[in-house]
Amino acid sequence: MHEQDEAAAPAGIEPAGGAVSNPEPRAGGVAGLVRRHPTAWSIAAGALVFALLGTGALFAGSAAGSPGPAPVAVSTPSAAAPVAHRPAPSAIPAASKLRSCSVAELAADSRLASFQAQVVSAASGEVLFDRGGAIPSRAASVLKVLTSAAALSVLGPGYRATTTVVKGVEPGSVVLVGGGDITLSRTPSGDESVYAGAAHLDDLAGQVRAAWNADPSNPPLTALILDASLFGGDEWQPSWNRKELSDGYMPPITALQTDGDRDNPYKNTSARSDDPIGRAGGAFAEALGGGVSVQRGTAPAGAAQLGAVSSQPVSTLIQQSLIVSDNAIAEMLARLVAVKLGTGNSFDALQTAIIGGLQPYGIDTSGIVVADGSGLSDDNAVPPSYLTRFFIKVNAREGDLGIIFDGLPIAGETGSLSYSDRFTGDSSVADGSVFAKTGWIDTGYTLAGIVHAQDGTVLTFAVYALGDVSDDAKTAIDAITAGFYRCGDNLSNN
Template sequence: MVNRLKNFPHYKEVLIGAGSGLIVLVLLLGGLAFTPGTPGPSASESASPTPSESQAPMRTCSVAEEAANPSLGTLQAVVLNSETGEVLFDRGADIPAATASVLKSLTIAAALESVGPTHQISTKVFVDPANTSKISLVGGGDITLSKTAAGTESIYKGAPKLSSLVAQVRAWATSNAVTQISEINLDSTFFQGSGWESSWQRSSQVDGWISEVTALQLDGDRTIPGALTSPKTGRPVMSAGEQFKLELGDLALNASFSQGSTPTNFVEIAMVQSQPMSQWISNILLTSENLQTEALGKIAAIAAGSNGTFESLDEAYKKILAPTDLDFSGVSVRDASGLSYLNAVTPKFMAELMRKVDAEYGELGVLKTSLAVAGKTGSLASRYKGDIADAAGKIAAKSGYLEGVHTLNGIITAKDGTSLTFTIYALEDVGSDVRLAIDTLATAFYRCGNSLSNE
């Protein structure tokens, strides 16, 4: 296999009362003091730690065999004690590398800390007050807006319907004696710059994994709205406009199209709203949907004051998450979804991010409760069976995959009760059973818990 990554090594009281004379006698004879609960130093002694208090946990549980599995290719991995931050296991944890879809957790964190979980995105229709035959369909970044009929769902469950927008326009037209729409402007200017990240492979579009990232489109530009990897129209803005015109029927029979910004004097006549971002996040982590993540990343960046281009994401994410005190050294973000091989993030950074998630910093508890659960939900539902089934329900994580890049990042509630955060990157020449090898290593982390050795 071609080495795609070689260029990116990127936690006293003394009992007094009736019978205290007896206690004093015991103290004199034995030099002891008593507390209501756990034994501790007497009030007259220095509170030096007992051997059991000062002793570090025994790091005797080795995962060397699991980590040496050749199916893992070039292994980069880290395990942290979530409470203390102590590094329990380290294999190239500070080397930046391509992340695949585990980068989605970073995008989600940025969105939660910028727009928040209750934020909704509006798609609107405006009219020229001086010429009511001219309207403008304005996308606000809701790529889930759906052409599906009532009672039918796209892959974006609960998405707003284009038909609702059309019904509002029709009602406005009736109320205002407007009989004909002559021009429909299509405004997708909320997202600036290119809709395609330059390092993406066009095969990702052909294979249905991503479309052009535009602020106005229907069903993520799918020709089959209910299919995750449906073919794309390749012209998302115009396709949305054409469907809008079609559904307006005779009202817009002869309407022409234009594209561009909506004049500031235009008046709003219709609006639909997306589901809250918490629902977007749930869907992203359930399906690993790339386009929805890219839209979310741009929305987060714009809310932080940037222009929302791909080039703005790196700086915007770092600005948004600066209050977390995460160390962004070596982190380079090229897109929001992890499709680019030029994303470069260290395993340790992703594990540190998961410590914030585990602690439910700010709004990050939404991310914690939305992660796939081993053997139960999302992309991990069919994994952690057989010999590693004991870890099912104990690992919550985001998985990732590109050719030569297999990743897993999340939180482990270990067998001994310790909360761990971890990242595993299996890179380059991996085996056909690489997912099982990753899951076996993560299960070994679960079994070892706070006794995990770095050998």
């Protein structure tokens, strides 16, 4: 039976089975009804009180402006009790990923000496691993990446450095004008030097002879003047160790030279001379057929041009420089950037020029110091954090930066990361998956670039091993880079 059925039996109806025994006398009016049916009236009275209380609470809630349901009971039904508003919950922060793949043991390798590094997720920009990543330090040849980026933004990928020959002031004289092309070759045309596709002196000499002989009024060719004035200041950066010349890694920086001034134009590492301008002039005089005097000077303004040859475009020069870490091309590009921007034509102009060339990429250049274009100087400084941010753009091939990506050595496959002492042993797991620029100077080894990790994550990274280091620092750098490859997005900063 339902509760409402029990409570609603009508008054005066006898229970089934017989009459009511000893009935109480009936009272008249409401009082009589209450005495005759006390249970029903108690229930009715309770319901009335409940309704009155609820109505009072409703009015109280309405008076207070409460948007929610009214309280069931109040201490004083006739008084409007204030209702406290519950504060809205604050936003719950997103949980950060708990990463558990540690490279701490690899980072503690003593061969890394003074160790700095940063690793970033290329997709999210999140820093996954950091050890002194904001500290500007010498980056060695990794600096060539910044020089290349500045050349792309200032010169453009299609720019070519042009060497010309014009008539001299004196009858019978011509002027060989260096255009900053250090790849110009003295090897015979069709015979490739270390710089594939380079312009050749014999081609230029052939143009000059043809143009000279085409004018019957010209006297015999008797004098060659060498103009290298496009570049100025010191030819050797004061902080460079002079042994780099004899060891075959760096020439004096002049606007006129051939084959990066190598003794052997077919070898990347070959001793350089103290006089690249003189060597280039001698080779050109010989290509002209000999019998001419050679001296230094400058071209007269407005002189008639007799011939011209041009370098490979900047896009090709960058890749030739990065793949084997060619110092001469990097210095050539840096100096041409300075000349184009009008900051000067010496080493002193490079700080302003390279930083200016990096501005279009929109990354904070604070702390970057540029003493040269190649990274050979200990005075250069680049924070690893700049490189990780920059390589995100390289990986995305923003603008012309795909040219840099395509010039990066690949672990175990190309360039300076394919040598027999790179990514060996356990580190070979990352072969084909690390695209990075190597760096080596007497006081440090560096590596920076892009990792296509084992789990499919793309990482950008920079690793510096600085100070009292030996050649085995490369092995330690490769090992921790392979660690980044294995960890991927699970890389822990602990």
